[in-house]
Amino acid sequence: MSETTDAPPVSQTSQLYDNLRNAILTLDIAPGERISERGLEARFHASRTPVRAALSRLEREGLILHEGRSWTVTPIDLDEIASLAELRGVLEPAAARLAVRRASDEQLAEVRSHLDSLRPTPDQQAGIRMGSTFHLDLAALGGNRFITDAIADALTRLERTRWIEVRTPEARDAAWQEHSAIIDAMRAGDGDRAAELLAAHVAGTNDRLLAWIAQERRRLRGAGMAIVGDTER
Numbered sequence: 001m002s003e004t005t006d007a008p009p010v011s012q013t014s015q016l017y018d019n020l021r022n023a024i025l026t027l028d029i030a031p032g033e034r035i036s037e038r039g040l041e042a043r044f045h046a047s048r049t050p051v052r053a054a055l056s057r058l059e060r061e062g063l064i065l066h067e068g069r070s071w072t073v074t075p076i077d078l079d080e081i082a083s084l085a086e087l088r089g090v091l092e093p094a095a096a097r098l099a100v101r102r103a104s105d106e107q108l109a110e111v112r113s114h115l116d117s118l119r120p121t122p123d124q125q126a127g128i129r130m131g132s133t134f135h136l137d138l139a140a141l142g143g144n145r146f147i148t149d150a151i152a153d154a155l156t157r158l159e160r161t162r163w164i165e166v167r168t169p170e171a172r173d174a175a176w177q178e179h180s181a182i183i184d185a186m187r188a189g190d191g192d193r194a195a196e197l198l199a200a201h202v203a204g205t206n207d208r209l210l211a212w213i214a215q216e217r218r219r220l221r222g223a224g225m226a227i228v229g230d231t232e233r
Helices: 010-025 037-044 048-060 078-102 105-117 124-141 145-165 169-187 191-222
Strands: 064-067 070-073
Touching (some): 010 048, 037 048, 078 124, 078 145, 078 191, 105 124, 105 169, 124 145, 124 169, 169 191
Antiparallel strands (some): 064 070
16 A cells, blocks of 8 residues: 655646746736735645745745745845846847857747747737747757856746836837847847847846836835835946
8 A cells, every 4th residue: 555645746736836926927916015825825726735835936936035934025126137137138149149150040940930920919928928938049049058047047037027028019019120130130140240139139128127117116116016226227
């Protein structure tokens, strides 16, 4: 007779993690909001063990903080956003140069085709998917998993604010145009041009984001979002 275990099925833990992570990234659970294990058990109809496993995983991703017996969704940290932009401004152009040297024509054409398929972006979710997919595709083509992992981690930490970046159809179209110019430079074999365009895209996106938050900071705080740090760096 086999021994019984209190460990929940892996699928249950994964599903809870996905649901909770999505609620945080889409701001359904606001930055700075306190959450409790018991409250999450009731909200997601889950037992304590998968709740704790999901919280621990989200803590490692930097999306929540553990303070004593309570948990808090990490505030939107403007200093962190600026630092991540600096990181991406170094790593993503480097990955683009590597991709021009290492990726096949077919791989670059696949990224181009994928980008074209996401051109109609009627909503914010599609806009975020377009950005994440494009930047991760390029990072992967560079062939350096450490660079790819660092870029993926940065994009995860920025995902809540990226809802702000793609808030209008005009912003989504501008992002697509910039992505399009980058992949076209790569397909032409011009790594320096692709790196230059990518660095400008990352910096411009960051500048526009911080400017908008500075303008709307009081209203966002009034809506219950915790924002820390300085927009001037």
